[in-house]
Amino acid sequence: MRFVVSKEQFLKALNAANHAIVLKNPIPTLANFKLELSEKGLEVTGSNSEITIRSIVPYRNGEDEVIRNAGMGSALINSKLLLEGVRKMSGSEISVDIIDESIAKVGDGKTSYKFACVKAEEYPDIDLDPDGTVLDLPTSDFASLVEATAFAASNKEQARPVLTALNLEAANGELSAVATDSARLAKKAISVDEDVKFRANIPARVLVDITRLFEGAKTVSMAISSTKALFRFENTTVSTRLIAGDYPVTKAIIPQNFNYYLEVSASELLSAMDRASVTSNDQPVVTLTMMEESVRVSSKNDLSGSAEESLSTCRFTGERLQISFNSLFVSDAIRALKSDDVTLCFQGEMKPFVVRDPSNPSVVELITPMRTY
């Protein structure tokens, strides 16, 4: 295999595929990029066996020649060396030349690297063909589903693996995404075709990674089978295993009726909670004491001290209510809503409450309060 490729396009593909590579993978060949030059273009693949990312550099990009001087073939090259080398070279074109199936000469005309390389046959066989139910979505819709929910998934792989997933479910013309770590829950739904129907537990952090790879892509094509999910956008394909296990039924958990409403400026509540959490140790517990005349944000820690202030830009409707919570949960929820104003809807003391964007009912951010006495 040999080729000369635009550094910018090559680096973009390497960076994308690199998202799937983990250092110290138990399978040593997965520390490599798989490069394969065929009629389709230059395929760059990275994988950690659970997630695989393949990005294709095409021969031409409109008028511009992207790959020239091509000789078909394939090879495995250490991902760290190749990525760092290409990143650091200053030329606008990179040449790659595989010698005797064992050495990759990589250069930009000025710098010349020789990296040890391996035959592509040693790479595991990874199926990147779409399978199962297919759904095309605007990337902006897909990203908004993930950004509104994925943060609420658990990051504790050991405890209940299924809670590290985002539960995607399409039915009755609606695609909903749900994440919960059992102390909080985030849900967002969008409209899709009536006849699309699937259910899948997809690792939440893979979905976050995918949204980061979208760049200019307009549409993402999902294919969900019973064992894997595949995402295609522009020149990139991402495949991920699904997480086994039944996702908890969350519909009944989300309250519909509330007795208290706090409408508040998002930034004011965020900074008040940030100030109140100065006195907290690991878990920043903040208390809201709400009356129609005034709303107080406070915290108290027996060892270090206390903090207290009143909110100025807010309106509370309901009887006096006092409620404590992990302020990181509320600030995550507020940030995910991306709204200048938010409404906190309470059922009562010690009952889960909801943080909402008043102008967008499609997102529900549910939080369980904490006992402070």
Place this chain on the structure above:
Amino acid sequence: MRFVVSKEQFLKALNAANHAIVLKNPIPTLANFKLELSEKGLEVTGSNSEITIRSIVPYRNGEDEVIRNAGMGSALINSKLLLEGVRKMSGSEISVDIIDESIAKVGDGKTSYKFACVKAEEYPDIDLDPDGTVLDLPTSDFASLVEATAFAASNKEQARPVLTALNLEAANGELSAVATDSARLAKKAISVDEDVKFRANIPARVLVDITRLFEGAKTVSMAISSTKALFRFENTTVSTRLIAGDYPVTKAIIPQNFNYYLEVSASELLSAMDRASVTSNDQPVVTLTMMEESVRVSSKNDLSGSAEESLSTCRFTGERLQISFNSLFVSDAIRALKSDDVTLCFQGEMKPFVVRDPSNPSVVELITPMRTY
């Protein structure tokens, strides 16, 4: 004690004193700031028993009132809580009020903190009076001495503690600073009064910290005794213990005569070494192969591969020479010189070489080469 103080001035003093505070100090009272309000102003002290920093907030700053509503007194307040609280409050003035010698009320009119506090008497007695030889220097001279040399000090406290120091020596109208970790050495000298005479091993990282606190200060006044060094600039005083032990005699180590000279663009050599180090493991070993016609930068690693390129903006004088070194040492030296062009002066293979700014002979950066065969 009680006072109302400009947030900006208070925060500046807290940040300065905080440089001396280390988390998990074996002496628990040193986790606090000592605040003392007297006729002199508000003294904020932080210490880790080896280094002490005191910053004074004056009552007035020219026309502006900085401290008002003052009631004399003192207290110890947890440094992390006070610093974070003051940093996060949004008001322009901060009020501090010590209640019953056990609670510090700290607020900005909106947020109100109560921090546990302790009597100032529990703080260790720290002498911040100048003692020994006194020398006043422009802060820019002091900073240039430290920046050209401190990076070459050892950071391995356990091995030979004296090598973690910068050796400052004033004699015969010259003040010289020397740092060495035994594989490299940096030295810079400036002119001072003929009659100033002292010698001290001062922890290198304390001196770096001091230069970061200079801000607008024009002059620093040093006082060096046999056990401590004191630095005063503007409203801040820094005291540090000296490091015991004889500093190695370095004068004889620095070569005076060279047989080979490489004049090169600093940025080109830096980026060529950076690219060559892609294939290296922990210690980036780079080889220069120099002839009058061409200069090659290369590296080779049996496991990962090799890198090679030629320098374009350089001139080499002398016979063919090949020399290998830890490229981090050379890049540290080049950065410390802050010059667009540098000259590498060699005696021969396997002999220490010097990196110099051709227009500034007052700085010597000496590096020991490495064997690669």
